[in-house]
Amino acid sequence: MKLRILILYVLLLFMLAFQSSNDYLFQVPSNFPKPSYDFSKNALTSPKIQLGRALFYDPILSRNNMISCASCHSQFSAFTHIDHALSHGIEDKIGFRNAPALMNLAWQKLFMRDGAVNHLDVQALAPISNPVEMDENIVQVASKMQHTFIYPQLFYAAFGDSNITGENTLKAISQFMLTLISANSKYDSVMRKEVLYTAQENNGYLLFKKNCSSCHKEPLFTNDSFMNNGLSVDTTLNDYGRYRVTNNAKDSLKFKVPTLRNIEFSYPYMHDGRMKRMADVLNHYTSGIQKSKTLADELKTPIVLSPNEKVDLTAFLLSLTDKTFLFNSKFFYPKELFLNSSKD
Secondary structure, three states: OHHHHHHHHHHHHHHHHOOOOOOOOOOOOOOOOOOOOOHHHOOOOHHHHHHHHHHHHOHHHOOOOOOOHHHHOEHHHOOEOOOOOOOEOHHHOEOOOOOOOOOOHHHOOOEOOOOOEOOHHHHOHHHHHOOOOOOOOHHHHHHHHHOEOOHHHHHHHHHOOOOOOHHHHHHHHHHHHHOOOOOOOHHHHHHOOOOOOOHHHHHHHHHHHHHOOOOOOOOOOOOOOEEEOOOOOOOOOOOOEOHHHHOOHHHOOEEEOOOOOOHHHOOOEOOOOOEOOHHHHHHHHHHOOOOOOOEOHHHOOOOOOOHHHHHHHHHHHHOOOOHHHHOOHHHOOOHHHOOOOEOO
């Protein structure tokens, strides 16, 4: 018991040491627009961010204490997963969509592939309560954490109250996710005039601006809207996207436009993970578009790319890889937090 108290004391000193530092706090990249997130309602602090980081990696959020947020959102694959097309949850249950990559969330207004969640501060509630993901109740999550050795202390450091609530749990997870900013790829270095593109990358950039940029708008490489990109319906999943939320026929087959940042590492692609390679994606847009009433206007005119142009476009897409983001130790599993320590 004395050893645990000593460890906790050292840990809290570590967290408080960073409370006045900007190392863990939110900074808007120079080439980014103003965030959509309202920070005045959930002001960032280092203890809250570090608590959120602990929660993100802790399977205590799931009913059987086996599935964490990181189970489907691995940092090294741009906070998505690459080992299967559809998300896997509690007791090996399989979801019906591919886990989206998590980055630059402060600039998003709606979340999930269909926009079913309208605020980042409650986003984590969706996977926690989903029966094929974590299958848990947020009240029960708070109760389980209340009976651990470490979480009452961490919540006290973050919120000034050792009584754990679902609201504060969700806000802490949100704070950590807000810090997942990717803005240091080669593309960003070019935009900051620090380096130059190769001839191939530059040609790919021109092709991108001509054929892709209206939906994948710079610098976030998404327009944060919902569009039908011409995929055929998977007859097993029968997923009609945004329509499931709005019940509006005009939203049928529309899914959120994903960011292309770190696309090199965020495969498999599309809402159901049906495509494993970037080449498959480019081939879809040049020869695989399925026409329907809600097809995006931008795709009604065929996109024509030669084999060499596809190579050049791929070279540009690779310039969106941000290895400082993928390997940032601030986002690593927080082994120093000794998660799930039970009370003596």
